[in-house]
Every structure is written in structure tokens, then in C-alpha cells.
Amino acid sequence: MNELYESRILNLVIWSPMLFALLVAFLPKGEKGQIRTATFVGMLVNLWACAWAWSRFELHNADEFQLEYRMRWIDAAGISYHVGVDGLAIALVLLTGVLAPLVVLASWTYVDERVKEFHIALLVLQTAMLGALCSVDTLLFYVFFEAMLIPMYLLIGVWGAEERQMAAMKFFLYTLVGSLLMLVALLGVYFIAAPAGQRSFDYATLYNGLMAANRELSACLANNPTGPCEGLSGPAQALFTWGPWMFLAFSLAFAIKVPMWPVHTWLPDAHVQAPVAGSMVLAGVMLKMGTFGFWRFAIPLFPTAARQYQHLLALLAVIGIVYGAFMCLAQRDIKKLIAYSSVSHLGYCMLGMLAFTAEGATGSAYQMLNHGVSTGALFMLFGFLYERRHARLMSDYGGIAKVMPVFTAFFVIVTFSSIAVPGTNGFVGEFLVLLGSFKSNLPLAYSVAATTCVVFGAAYMLWMVQKVFFGKLVHQDNLGLSDLNRRETLAALPFIALIVLMGLKPQPILDVLETSTTRYLARAGYGTPDSNDDAVRVKVQPLPRPALVELAPGAPVGLEPVGQVANAQPQPRILRPRTPVPSAVQPIHPVMP
């Protein structure tokens, strides 16, 4: 019985917001209070489901993906509904679950127009994000990854600031360019990874299918770094020719999402124009889809190409760190400043990931969570201020601490977290990332530049805090500002608790992340002589027998187990559709009445 529940927790996690979206859709338009409450309750239920999933995640389980559930979906194209979480994914799922109710609280009064549509969009977005994090089937991931765009596009475009339509369009098109090129690359992987008849978009099929080719290719490149490689097998040859291109296509898609310099230009616009909920979700969760994608797909699937391009990508990450910091120093618009600080912070995330060292990878994963918490909190707190004052420039403020002391206290704590003061969560992540990058094979200059920018980070944030909160109250408009009310305090407190908790007791979370960092590192280093196949192979979750498909008249597909996939390693059996019988031989007809 326990098994039955456990295999379905993730379905609850993913689809519970959608159910509440349906509920909200049936509420009358004018009942704004009811709509907000229903959404809030829905997000709490979702949080409960996420927490349940987190509590069922076993640290000492040898399986990579836990709480797995697999269902037939589109047999004709080798796509299944396959969800499951590894250490990083479950941590991000929990983060997504925690942020969501706070997002609803934060925009309780911020959004007063088209309230119903707004909350439906939030709930649908939640489903799409959780779906992307939990997908094990790559095409399912892609579907959620794209589906995420629609509600976010509406959030920015309908409830945003003045230039919202331009920002929303830019956001959508930027992301789409990358992800469509990734789709083509994904199709390439699909065809290379398995021979006809055994193809599937499942992560296990793709990853295991490329293992032999990756090993062969990296052995060849080790002897002969510039190529040409002679006598490779078919898949390895294909990977030799197309691997770098496919890796770049995946990287482009995820780099746009992260965003890495130089494809970050959509982010400041989107953040500045988005409503507080949009900014929070965008910074808190959606940007993580980029780093998560690198971690789960781009680097593991193409380890040789990833090692070839490690320095280039790390360089881009460092440029992002430096560039983001300098842009922040030059900003007068607070929201833009926070947005550019995101570019800088996610640069650390990427640098840690690309260091290919244990500290770097763990730090990078931890930094993903930190950034979600601290930048999400910054956007929310600034949203409270913006709601009162409707101004984004630093020069419009000054001396706010005098009128809003509680708010100021919250904001300063979050700032500390953002600039990685010891004792806050930011310190743990950033320290590990820098440690990892110093230990790695990356040029020392990268690590030095990144470390220097920590100082700049403190400078621009503290400078902003000083200008906004301290000094004299120069503007008449600011005199009457009221401090945080009970709802706002309630929304801010969890952030503070997380910052302190994750800063002082990171170990439980690091333990969970650890399960995935070891695999990530083994995969990134796969193909080198001392790499171990068993450490990286993905366990295959068999597809259940078909139920619905057989109802189709004359369905040609029966299912039979087939033995092994391409690489001759012992494999659990997988199921594949039998090839259709040519009808000239055997007519198949629907049942005549």
C-alpha cells in the first residue's frame, strides 16, 4: 500500500495546483477574496505534497530517481509520462513549494485587476515548473519547459509595468529560440541513442544509449585530441560529428534560461516589467531550470563535448559575474539592480558547476536554492515598497528606515544573505563554489576574478541599502509610508527563517544534494579511463502494459518484451511496440456491428 502512495506522490505534487486552478476557474469573477484564499490554500496543499515527497526521499537509496511513476503516453513517438526526483530535483521541488504560498501572499493586494486569471496563471505555472523538475522523460521535460512560458508570458504581459508587452514578447522569443534548437538536438540524441524499434525519449534510454559511444569517443580523443577519429562505431561517429553541436544547442537553451552572459539581455527587462509575483517566480524557480538543465541534460549527455567547452562556458560564467556586478554598480533602478545581481549570482552557480569538483558542484546546487530564497525575498520586499510608492529609482527613496523600521530590518537581513555574509545561507554556497573553482583545473584567474566580485557584490548591495534606507528622508511622499502589515510580515518571515536556517545548519540539505552531485561528477567525467559505468548508469523503469491503446480499432501494436538495448550491458528488459503487420497480408478491420 505504501508503494502505491509513494509512486503517486509526485503526481500529487505536480497536478494539485492544476486541480485548484480548475476550482478557481469555477469561482465567480468578482469574489476576489475567495479566489485569493482558494489559491493560497491550493499552494499550501501543494507545499504539503512537496514536503511529503521530501520526507519520503531516502538518502541511502542506491536508485538515482526515487518516487518514480511511469505511464504510457505517446507510444508512437517513444514518449512516456515518467516522473521521478533525484537529490537536486527534490530540493528544487521543495523550494518551489515553499515559494508558491509566499508569492500568493505577496501579491494579495498588489494585483487587483483580473484577479481570477492572475491566480489561474500562477497555479498553472506552478504545475508546469514542478512538472519540469520532476520529469525523467526528456520530452515530457521539454513540454513542461515550454508550457511554463505561456503563464509567465501572461503574468508579465498582463499584470506588468509600462513596457510589459515588449518585455513579455522578448522573454518568450528568447527562450523559444534556444529551446527549439534544443528540440532538434534532442531529436538527434533520440535517433543516435538507440536503434529503430527501441527508441524512447526516456532519460534512461538516452543516457545509457550514449554511454558506449561516449566512452569510445573520449578514448579516441584522449589519444588524439584534435581528431580525426577513425574506425568509430556508428553512434560514436555521430557523436563525434554532431556531439559538439548538440551540446551547444542544449547549452544555448539553458544558458538563455539561466541567463548567462551574453544571452542575458531579456532578464532585466522581464524582471523590471514583471509584477512582484512574476519576478519572484522568475528569479526563484524559473532561472533554476537553466542550471538544472545543464546539470541533468547538457553536461551528462555530452561529457566529452562538455569537457571541450568547459573553459569557454566557465569564461562566460565569469564574465557574467563581473559584468553583472559592474552593471549593478551603475544602476539607479532598484529592480534592475536586483535583476543584474541575479546575472552575477547565477554566474557563480555556473562556475561551480563547470569546475567539475565536488565542492564546486555541491556549492552550485546549494547556490541554486540560495538564490531562489534571497533573490525571491528581495523582489518580494521591494514589491512591498513599490506597492506603496510606485517608484523604482533609488533617488526616490532615502531614509526609509525611519518610517519602516521592520521592513528595513527584513531587507537588510536578506541583503546580507545576498552578499553572502557568514551565518547566512549565501555564505555556504558561495564559499563552496569558490573553493571548488580554486581546486579545479580552471585557470586561476577565473577564480580570482570571481572572488574579487564578491567584494563588488557587497559594495553594490550595501550602497543601495544605504541610499534607500538610511540618510535623511528627503521626499515628502515617503513620510507617510506605513510599515509592513501582518500579511506582509507573515510572507517575509519564512524567508528570514530559511536564510538563517540554511546558513547555520546546511548539512541536511547538503546531504540530499550530495546524492546527486556524486552522480553529476561521475557523469561529467565519464569516459576518462578511471570512470565507472555502474556509477552513472540510469536504472530503467519498465513501462506498464497498455490499457487504453488496445481500444483503438485495429490497433496494430501489441507489446512484447525485447531483450537488450544497444550496449551489451545487463539491462532490465524494456518493452517496445511490435512493428505493424502489413495490411495487405492480414487485413485488420474494426468490429462490424
Next chain:
Amino acid sequence: MNDFLPLIPAATLVVGAIVLMLSEVFLASANRGYMVIVATLTSVVAAVAAFWNAFEPARSVLQGYAVLDPFSSFMTCMVCVGTALSGLVASSFLKHRNAERGEFYALVLFAAAGMSLLALSNEFITIFINLEVLSVATYSLTAYLRRGGRPAEAGFKYFILGAFSASLLLYGAALLYGATGVTKLDELERALPLAAATQPALVYVGFGLVLAGFAFKVAAVPFHMWTPDVYEGAPTPVTALMSAGVKSAAFVSLVRVFLAMKGALPPEVPYLLFAALALVTMVAGNLLAMPQRNVKRMLAYSSIAHAGYLLLGVAALFAPAGASAKAGVLAVTPLLGGTAVAAGDVYKGLLFYLLGYTVTTVGAFGCVAAIERREDETRTNTWDLERFAGLAQRQPGWAVAMAAFMLSLAGVPPTAGFIGKLFVFSAAVDAGLIGLAVAGVLASVAGTYYYLRVVVYMFMRPSPDEATAPFRHWTMDVALVTSAVAVVALGLLPGPVAQWLSRAGMMFGHF
């Protein structure tokens, strides 16, 4: 008797059309509400019959003049679905203009019968006649509303260019007949290699002319000139029928004809022709659609772009096995070396794409028809984007449906358009058309821009002050709800339909 099975859908449609024509004459009642019901029922019955046929074994019927194969039966089924939906849209549209007459529905059904017969024709004269049956019906439908100069202009333009393209096709077929002495496609397939060796000029010119004739019908660049004007000038429900049905039927026939001819030519020739057509059509269609502020015209250009994606699938079908000569973007570089593409997957991809496109485009034109007003007919800004401004507040249901259609046209999951694109592009990648596939997805990003602009107007712009309540009739709502549900359902659960369409791999003679 079995020989007549494939004719049942077309016969049903013709009977329905005759009933409607006669009832117009003999039932002189002012209430014509029953007509749309008769027309829809006829289409549905024909669709069911065609669906039934799709599970018959593929074979040659009627002495080789036609074939009964799942490929054409599914096509007929889709045409009938498209006809039923366009008929429903038309009912509301014509009621508003007080122009609902039996002959309109009769012409629609005749056109559908022509499409159905075209899909199963396996002989050049039959193809030509059926092409004319459907064309003549659509010519007259284009000019059905006689107010203002635009319908007459569109009808005339369509007629002249349509007749021109049909005569190109006929001339090409005549040259091929001259070279081989046969018109049946399966005989042609056997006779053509020899003829190509002895009389290459005749065969090549014939091939080119037939290709040009079909390219006109499917509106491939550079044979697309008529499309925007005709699509804009025709009554909107007719445009829906044209962009869904005529195009699908022409595609099916095109695939059939060129599969029969491909053996006679060096494999690069048909491939490069189709690949070049696909590339130009995808890119030009999307780029031309971008500046359009007129939604109906934008959809016309978008239908050109979609013909390009379909041609990409056709090109995959003709891709030579093994790496080809240097051809830039069009080069064939199979991922895994010389394995031929699985033709069944391409047929499935094409059919699914056509199905998704049919429900989407009929829905999209339906939305355009729904908000267009009678008094605007002679103005120039009838279909301006401004008309869609704030639709989400005025008509939330229509706006959501239109958003679903736009996202499906753009190929964003979870819609039918995405799954169709997935199938077609995966067939293309499998065949090694990497460059072409990349060009295709980049073109479709450009496409997303103008589709999303409609969404921007509907959801993010305030309603214009002078916006009046549109004319509402239940038929329009039925059509829009059906197509919107179909678009989303095909995107979420394409499984069973894709299974059925897998059987379309059994195209007669080319498994």
C-alpha cells in the same frame, strides 16, 4: 462491391449536397436552420465511413484508377472534419449576413467530395478531374458574397491562377503520357525509368510542370502569389475550408504522384527540389507574415509557412539514403550513416500535422469570422489586429480559444501543433535533414512572433471604445469549442490518434 468502398464518403457528400440543393428549390421556407444540420451530419457520416475504410487493407480499386489505402482514407476523414467545422462556422457567418442558402452548403460538400476523390485518385486524368471538381466549387464559394469588389476580385484571381496551375499540371501529365504512353500511376512507375533513359527531356519537363501545378495548389513559394489575396477576399469560412481541406488533399495527391515518379530520376533531383521548396516556403511564409496587421492576411501567409513545414516532411520522404553531395543547408547528413528513413513515420507525421493544422486553422479562421461584422465588409480595416484588442474582456471564451489556436500554429506544447511539428521534424532529423530542420525551427520562432502578437492584443490591450457586441449563434460556439478541445486534446493525448495514423504507413504501393 468492395471496389466501391472508397467512394462511399464522396458519394455521401454528393448525396447530401444534392439534397441541400433540391431542398433550396422545393422547400421555399424562410427558415434555413436545418441546412447546417444536414451539411454537418453528412460530413460526419462521410467521416465515419472514411474512418472505417482506413482499416481496410490497402489495394488498388476501380481497375487501377483509384486506390483504397489508409493514407487517403484518413485524409478524407480529416477533410470531412474540416468541412463540418467550416460548415458550422459558415452558418453563423451567413445568418449574420442574411445570405444562408442551400447552394452554399452544397458547394462546400461538392468541394469536400472532390478532395476526398483527389486523395484516392491514382491516375492523372482522374486526378485532374477531381482537382477541378474541388477547384470549381471553391472558385464559386470564393465569390459567394457579392457585396463590394473584393469577392469578385478574389474569385477571379483564384479562377485565373487556379486554371493556369491546373493546365500546367495537365500539360505535365500529357508530356509524361507522351513519354510513357500511360496515365495510371502504378503503370507510370514501371514505365518511367525506361522513358527517362530514352526521352529525358520529356520526362524532366513533365516532372517540373506537374510539380509546379501542385506547388500552386499547396501554395508553396514561389507559387504562392494568389494565396493572400484570395484568402483575404473569400468569405472567412470558405478561407478556412481552403486552407485546411484543399491544401491537405493536394498534399496527399502530391505525395502519391511523386512517389510514383521518384524511381525514374536520380535520387537527388526530387529531394533537392522539395528541400529547396520547403526551405523557401518556410522562410518566406514566416517573414511575409510578420509585418501583417491584417489577421486574415497574416493567417494566409502563415498557411504558406505551414505548407513549408509539410514540404519538409515530404523532402524527408525523398531524402536519398546516405550522405549527399554538398548542398549547403539542404545537405543530407544521416546521423547514423546510410539507413533509409522509415516512410511510415513520415506519412504518420504528415497526416498528424495535417489533422492538427485542420482543426487549428478552421478554429482560427472561425474566430476571425466570429468577430468580423457585416457592415465592415467594404472597409479595409475589417481584420485589423485592433479588432482583437481586449477580446479577453469582451468574449473570454473566444479569446482563450483563439489563444489556443495561435499557440498551436506556433507549435508550443501542449497543443496539436506541437505534436505535429515534433513528428515532422523528427522524421526530418531521422532522414538527416539537419540543416533544413534547424532552418525550420528558426523560421517557426519568427512565426511565433506574429502569432503571439494576436495574443498580446487579445489579452494585453484595452478594448476599443466603439467595440460592439458581436453576432452570436450557437453553431459558431459549437465549432470553436470543438476545435479548441480538439487542439488541446490532440496535444495532450495524441496517443490513440497517432496509433491509428501509424497505419497510414500503408500507403498503397509504398510501404
